Amino acid sequence: SQQGEEDPQALSIQEGENATMNCSYKTSINNLQWYRQNSGRGLVHLILIRSNEREKHSGRLRVTLDTSKKSSSLLITASRAADTASYFCATDAIQGAQKLVFGQGTRLTINP
Amino acid sequence: DAGVIQSPRHEVTEMGQEVTLRCKPISGHNSLFWYRQTMMRGLELLIYFNNNVPIDDSGMPEDRFSAKMPNASFSTLKIQPSEPRDSAVYFCASSFSRPEGYTFGSGTRLTVV
Numbered sequence: 001s002q003q004g005e006e007d008p009q010a011l012s013i014q015e016g017e018n019a020t021m022n023c024s025y026k027t028s029i030n031n032l033q034w035y036r037q038n039s040g041r042g043l044v045h046l047i048l049i050r051s052n053e054r055e056k057h058s059g060r061l062r063v064t065l066d067t068s069k070k071s072s073s074l075l076i077t078a079s080r081a082a083d084t085a086s087y088f089c090a091t092d093a094i095q096g097a098q099k100l101v102f103g104q105g106t107r108l109t110i111n112p
Numbered sequence: 113d114a115g116v117i118q119s120p121r122h123e124v125t126e127m128g129q130e131v132t133l134r135c136k137p138i139s140g141h142n143s144l145f146w147y148r149q150t151m152m153r154g155l156e157l158l159i160y161f162n163n164n165v166p167i168d169d170s171g172m173p174e175d176r177f178s179a180k181m182p183n184a185s186f187s188t189l190k191i192q193p194s195e196p197r198d199s200a201v202y203f204c205a206s207s208f209s210r211p212e213g214y215t216f217g218s219g220t221r222l223t224v225v
Contacts, residue, residue: 033213035214035216041218041219042116042203042205042216042217042218042219043155043203043205043214043216044216045213045214045215048212048213088155099145099157099160099167099168100145100157100214101157102147102154102155103154104154105154
């Protein structure tokens with residue numbers, strides 16, 4: 001079964017608002033990564049947070065990691081129409097032998 | 113760097129035909145991954161290579177699927193014979209050593225009719 005599960009499956013907000021997506025996973029990890037996928041395109045790496053980190057920022061992105069709850073969140077501040085995409089979390093499990101397992105993704109729509 | 117290059121971008125084939133998907137990873141990356149994406153099953157890891165050696169092929173659906181990496185700059189995923197349920201988008205990705213972030217290709221959209 002999938003290691004990561006995103007929540008919600010779909011999110012629709014107005015431009016300028018903040019978007020929060022959540023990810024839960026099952027096993028101990030080395031790191032957790034977030035990716036974006038625009039329609040019809042490949043996935044693009046956004047940010048990586050290691051198991052010993054609790055929060056990380058990159059531009060308008062803020063990622064948190066709670067290893068005790070096996071969960072992560074991705075916050076996109078001041079959303080733009082160009083942020084419309086699917087967002088996936090991916091985990092590098094300690095027992096995973098160098099491979100990422102992706103969740104089902106959250107479909108984010110930013111309305112102008 | 114041109115990124116991970118996959119070909120073809122689109123492939124339409126008849127059931128029973130052989131299909132070969134191709135991937136050129138980023139130069140210097142020593143790990144290569146083949147994923148399949150469908151609406152129903154999401155992103156599934158099919159197989160991955162490290163230093164051209166297959167490490168884990170447990171995700172390959174059945175014997176109809178095979179993958180090779182003859183050198184560090186080229187990999188193929190072959191389906192023979194193809195079936196309609198193989199219709200999906202197939203992605204190739206590469207990374208350097210322990211995954212610090214994959215670089216994905218644009219994918220091959222396969223339709224088997």
